[in-house]
Amino acid sequence: LGSESAKIKAMGIMDKLSTDKTVKVLNILEKNIQDGSKLSTLLNHNNDTEDEERLWRDLIMERVTKSADACLTAINIMTSPNMPKAVYIEDIIERVIQYTKFHLQNTLYPQYDPVYRVDPHGGGVLSSKAKRAKCSTHKQRVIVMLYNKVCDIVSSLSELLEIQLLTDTTILQVSSMGITPFFVENVSELQLCAIKLVTAVSTF
Numbered sequence: 001l002g003s004e005s006a007k008i009k010a011m012g013i014m015d016k017l018s019t020d021k022t023v024k025v026l027n028i029l030e031k032n033i034q035d036g037s038k039l040s041t042l043l044n045h046n047n048d049t050e051d052e053e054r055l056w057r058d059l060i061m062e063r064v065t066k067s068a069d070a071c072l073t074a075i076n077i078m079t080s081p082n083m084p085k086a087v088y089i090e091d092i093i094e095r096v097i098q099y100t101k102f103h104l105q106n107t108l109y110p111q112y113d114p115v116y117r118v119d120p121h122g123g124g125v126l127s128s129k130a131k132r133a134k135c136s137t138h139k140q141r142v143i144v145m146l147y148n149k150v151c152d153i154v155s156s157l158s159e160l161l162e163i164q165l166l167t168d169t170t171i172l173q174v175s176s177m178g179i180t181p182f183f184v185e186n187v188s189e190l191q192l193c194a195i196k197l198v199t200a201v202s203t204f
Contacts, residue, residue, distance in 0.1 A: 002069040002149075005076035014080030023086055029070040030092045036067030037099040038061075041107045058193035060119060061142050064103065068149040071096045074126050075156040079163060088164045097170065101177050104190075108150060111143050111188040133143050147190070153179075154193040 008014050014022075039060050074092055077083070109116040158172060160166075166174070178197035183191045 002072040002076070006089040009076045009108075013083045014139065015084070016079060017081040019086050021083045022083075022098045023089070025088060026074055026077060026092055027076045028087055030089075030095055032070035032096045033067050033074065033092070033099050036064040037095065037102060039041060039064055041103075049069070052160070061146070064093070065123070065146055067099055068103075068153070070148055071099055071153050072149060075153060075160060078157055079159040083163075090167070090170075093166065094170060094173075096153065097173050097177065100128070100150060100157075101173065103146070103150060104177065104180070106145070108147055108187070108190075109184050113184045116184070147187075151189050151193045154190065154197055157191070158196040159199040161197070162203075163169065171201060 005014075041060050041064060050142060074096060078087055078093075098193045105116075154177070161174070174197065178201060181187055181194040184190075
């Protein structure tokens, strides 16, 4: 659905769809965004076996990825040319931003920059220099896929800012989301998308 919506957007024919049906689709997408918006992927169940933990993580990553696809689809609809005002639903925009902020902070930053990893044994955030030195560059395919989707969401949010006026509260959230990547290592693609987002915010 995410890739199909991107194709329809590129063709510039999204506005030919019925507004009522488009709004219904957006409301369904919101439920899917909500499903994975607060799920932590960094599990540490001390009583679980390694296999059980892997199964739980796979299940959660599936839901988180599905929510990312829903975010992308919703943003593709909203950033298509000549869309009616009815599609710019504030609650859905806020959901997309909440989802993106949560998974940047709790899923992607800890995977890409060890400074953001919390010691599972309760020792707080792990020591920065030592952890960066030990950091493995190997990433699970599902994490790389999620990272790419989130980069697309951040980039598309900058397009949305150029089309639709957002509330001050939402703009503050978007601003912090755009600035934080510059303090994280190993996320150069995200930083490029964040430059676009910060530039869009500064034009308000």
